[in-house]
Amino acid sequence: MNQAAYAVNNWTIAAFILYLVTMVAIGMLTSRFSSTGLAEFFLGGRRMKSFVVALAAVTSGRSAWLLIAVAGMAFTRGASAVWTVVGYILMELFLFVGPGRRLRRFTGQMDDLTIPDFFSSRLADTSHLVRVATVIPILIFMVSYVSAQFTAGAKTLAASFQTSQTMGLLITAGIVVFYTMMGGFLAVCLTDVVQAALMIFALIILPVMAIIHLGGLSVLLRSLEALNPAYLDPFALSVGTMAGFLGIGFGSPGNPHILNKHMSIDDPEKLPRTGIIATVWNVVMAWGAIYIGLAGRVIYKEIGALPNNDPENIYPLLASQHLHPFIYGLTISAIFAAIMSTADSQLLVASSAVVRDIYQKIFAGQKPLSQKSLVLWSRVATFILSLVALLMGFMAKRLVFYLVLFAWGGLGAALGPAVLLALYWRRLTKWGVIAGILVGTAVEIIWSSVATLKAMVSEWVPATILSFLVVIIISLLTKPPEKTKEMLAIMEARN
Amino acid sequence: MFKAVFGLIILPLSIILLAFIFGWTKGGRR
Numbered sequence: 199m200n201q202a203a204y205a206v207n208n209w210t211i212a213a214f215i216l217y218l219v220t221m222v223a224i225g226m227l228t229s230r231f232s233s234t235g236l237a238e239f240f241l242g243g244r245r246m247k248s249f250v251v252a253l254a255a256v257t258s259g260r261s262a263w264l265l266i267a268v269a270g271m272a273f274t275r276g277a278s279a280v281w282t283v284v285g286y287i288l289m290e291l292f293l294f295v296g297p298g299r300r301l302r303r304f305t306g307q308m309d310d311l312t313i314p315d316f317f318s319s320r321l322a323d324t325s326h327l328v329r330v331a332t333v334i335p336i337l338i339f340m341v342s343y344v345s346a347q348f349t350a351g352a353k354t355l356a357a358s359f360q361t362s363q364t365m366g367l368l369i370t371a372g373i374v375v376f377y378t379m380m381g382g383f384l385a386v387c388l389t390d391v392v393q394a395a396l397m398i399f400a401l402i403i404l405p406v407m408a409i410i411h412l413g414g415l416s417v418l419l420r421s422l423e424a425l426n427p428a429y430l431d432p433f434a435l436s437v438g439t440m441a442g443f444l445g446i447g448f449g450s451p452g453n454p455h456i457l458n459k460h461m462s463i464d465d466p467e468k469l470p471r472t473g474i475i476a477t478v479w480n481v482v483m484a485w486g487a488i489y490i491g492l493a494g495r496v497i498y499k500e501i502g503a504l505p506n507n508d509p510e511n512i513y514p515l516l517a518s519q520h521l522h523p524f525i526y527g528l529t530i531s532a533i534f535a536a537i538m539s540t541a542d543s544q545l546l547v548a549s550s551a552v553v554r555d556i557y558q559k560i561f562a563g564q565k566p567l568s569q570k571s572l573v574l575w576s577r578v579a580t581f582i583l584s585l586v587a588l589l590m591g592f593m594a595k596r597l598v599f600y601l602v603l604f605a606w607g608g609l610g611a612a613l614g615p616a617v618l619l620a621l622y623w624r625r626l627t628k629w630g631v632i633a634g635i636l637v638g639t640a641v642e643i644i645w646s647s648v649a650t651l652k653a654m655v656s657e658w659v660p661a662t663i664l665s666f667l668v669v670i671i672i673s674l675l676t677k678p679p680e681k682t683k684e685m686l687a688i689m690e691a692r693n
Numbered sequence: 694m695f696k697a698v699f700g701l702i703i704l705p706l707s708i709i710l711l712a713f714i715f716g717w718t719k720g721g722r723r
Contacts, residue, residue, distance in 0.1 A: 277700040287708055295715045419697055432700030470720030477712035481705045488701070 206359060206523070213527025214359075217534065218373055220392055225377025225385045232382035235569035236558070239382035239576050240311050240550045246387055246462040252475035253394035254387040255459035256483070257539040259290065259450060262350050264487050265401070265533055270510035272491025274501075276422065276429030279491065281440050283484035285447030290480060293451060294473025298460030300621045300689035302469060305461045307688050312547075313454040313613065314555045320620045321628040322679035326560050328628040331635055333551045335612050336454055340548040342601035345587040347541035348374075349598070351534060352591075357514065358530045367591055370537070375584040378542045379577045383462060386542045393535030394479060400532035401486030404513070407520045408493035421496040429495065442656030449606040449658065452614030455543035458550075467692060490516060545587070549580040604642050607658030611638030615666035619673075621689060624682040630673030638665030 232239045246254070264283075272279040301316065308319040314332040321328055351370030355361045361369070377385045412418050422429040435443075450456055463469060494512035498504060505511040517529040553576045558567060590598050615638070616631040641664050645657035 277697055280700045280704060284704070284708070288711075291708075291712050291715065295719050419694065419701075422697075423694070430694065430697035432696055432704070467720065470716045472716075473720075474712045474716035477716075478709055481708050485701070485705045492701075 206518075206526075209522070209524035210527035210530065211359065213524050214531050214534075217392075217396065217528070217531035218369075221373050221377050221389050221538065224388050224392070225380040228377075228381030228385040228388060232380070232384055233570070233573050236554060236572045236576065237309075237311060238384070239573045240546065240554060241458065242383040242387060242462045244306055244462055245464045246459075247464060248468045248472045249475060250387050250391055251459050251463045251469075252472045253479060254390035254462075254539075254543075255294075255456055256290065256476045256480050257390045257394045257397065257536070258386075258459060258543040259286065259453065259456045259540070260397070260480075260483065260536055261347060261540040262354070262533050262536045264483060265397070265513050265536055266510045268484065268487040269491040269494070269513045270508070272488040273494050273504075273509040273512045274491075276426070276434065276492065276495070277432040277488075278428075278435040279488055280432050280485075281435070281443035282446060283480075283488070285444035286450055287447075287477060287480045287484060289447035289450045290456070291473050291477045293456070293460065294476060295470045297451065297618055297621050298457075298473075299466045299469040301457060301617075302460050302463055302466035303691060304621075304685070304689045306466065310461075312550045312554050313457055313617070314551065315559070317616070317620065317628075317631060318559070320685060321626070321631065322681070323628050328631055329555055329559060331632045332613065333555045335609060335635060335639060336551050337548055339601065339605040339609050340455070340544045340551070341583055341587050342590065342598050343544045343605045344541050344548065344584065345590040345598045346602040346605075347537045347544070348587055349591045349595070351537045351541075354530065354533050354537070364592075367588065370534075370541075371584055371588050371591075374538050374541050374545065375581060378545050378584075379580045382573075382576070383458075383546060386546055387459070387462070389542065390539045393532075393539040396528060396532045396535040397539075398479060398483055398486070400517070400529040401483045401490070403525065404517055404521070404529060405486050405489035405493055408490065408497065408516055411520060412493060412496055418493055418496055422492060425495065425499065429492070438653075438655040441659050445656060445659040445662065446606075448614055448662040449610035450614075451617050452610035452612060453606065454609075454613070455540070455547045457617065458543075458547065487513075545580055545584055548583045549576055552579045552583065603646065604639075604657075607656070607661065608639055608642045611642050611658055611661035611665045613638075614662060615669050619666075619669055622686075623670075623673075624686055625673050625678050626669070626682075627673045627676040627678050629676040630669040630671075633672040634665045634669035637668040638662065641665070 237243050305316050310316045310319050314329045317328045317332050348371045352363050352366030355366035409418055428434040494516050501507050517526050612635040616634045619626045638661050642657050642661040645651050
């Protein structure tokens with residue numbers, strides 16, 4: 199069987215074009231608001247509503263990995279794939295209930311727009327050392343991440359509509375860049391809401407149709423048991439594998455495109471209840487992907503029955519064969535939605551690192567800059583960074599592939615422990631943060647390149663734990679900034 | 694079969710319940 203098995207007709211194309219037109223329209227409609235100033239362009243003026251923040255936070259964190267890789271994992275492993283989603287869902291719930299609110303209160307008070315901004319204020323660093331140390335991994339990982347998302351979009355287009363890889367890359371990048379450049383954070387969040395709706399629609403309708411096709415949930419479970427009893431056992435995995443799966447959650451507190459959603463809410467006190475919406479959405483999407491993989495296993499039985507013998511093709515295959523072409527078009531749009539909702543947020547974070555952190559805070563220093571010109575520069579930076587990502591997608595595929603392997607876990611290990619400690623621990627110092635970034639990144643890369651270590655447990659688990667320890671040890675050996683008590687008081691002050 | 698029901702039904706519902714408990718008790722204004 200090959201990719202051409204996917205049934206595409208005018209209905210499918212119409213659904214997909216409808217989705218793309220909606221994205222462009224949002225970009226145009228939000229452009230005026232985002233032109234007001236840098237806080238509007240990069241953080242929606244901290245006026246985002248609860249529902250928007252909930253959906254934007256969860257969709258930014260979920261790339262096509264959820265629809266493609268998690269469904270494929272459930273096809274291959276059975277019920278034990280649930281642990282790939284439990285870690286990040288619980289971590290993101292925790293972020294909403296505790297750290298997110300402290301981060302929003304502090305950054306709102308200090309007028310911080312980015313995570314490097316937050317570290318600089320929290321550690322009272324006037325030397326820009328901690329800002330530069332956090333900007334470097336953010337820029338490297340975010341731009342390669344964006345590049346990988348563009349490539350994934352191109353692949354989806356090529357597989358679904360037989361476009362060329364180049365055309366696919368240009369369409370994916372063109373749409374994302376247009377609405378992100380025009381509408382900034384507001385466009386990113388509003389498109390996230392539409393994208394979240396599409397993703398949840400696809401992740402509900404597809405497993406429900408597949409389960410109905412099979413004759414019900416009990417038939418699905420009995421058939422899986424008949425194929426292999428291990429498919430029904432969520433504990434059919436080693437301790438190391440389970441730790442690696444759960445440890446995916448370590449990525450969330452270190453990825454700035456997730457954290458800045460918390461920073462954008464209109465009222466920090468709303469964040470814990472916002473977490474309920476986010477968690478329900480996260481759970482339904484995740485288990486939808488898992489049920490797709492399980493139902494796919496019963497329907498197709500062998501990996502050999504899938505296009506290119508690849509379990510990651512289970513989602514598009516199932517959709518093309520069990521849904522009306524228009525609905526199939528929407529499910530393809532859902533893959534695109536997952537890709538775009540991640541790429542747009544990452545592009546904006548990279549752009550904020552260039553304009554806010556490097557240009558405004560380091561190079562311009564005390565020189566007054568008009569908000570209009572800063573927004574203009576932000577749009578230019580967004581455009582140039584997306585060109586860099588696009589060029590990397592064309593010319594440095596291997597480098598992108600290599601960097602993206604470490605992007606989620608690497609940022610989690612490098613920045614996650616420092617972010618959490620900055621919110622709760624008075625003794626944290628800038629040297630601790632810098633040491634954590636170096637150790638987190640180094641352990642992530644070294645551990646992953648030694649096959650025997652990687653076989654024991656995924657690299658992000660030791661990298662995060664060691665980064666956490668190093669941040670604490672180096673902080674205890676160095677002098678903390680003054681007035682930390684007052685800083686933590688800002689984080690604790692309930693409105 | 695119990696393990697399957699745990700992983701595929703009870704676990705996701707428990708996480709949602711947890712979100713309601715924490716979200717509701719920690720959220721809101723004084």
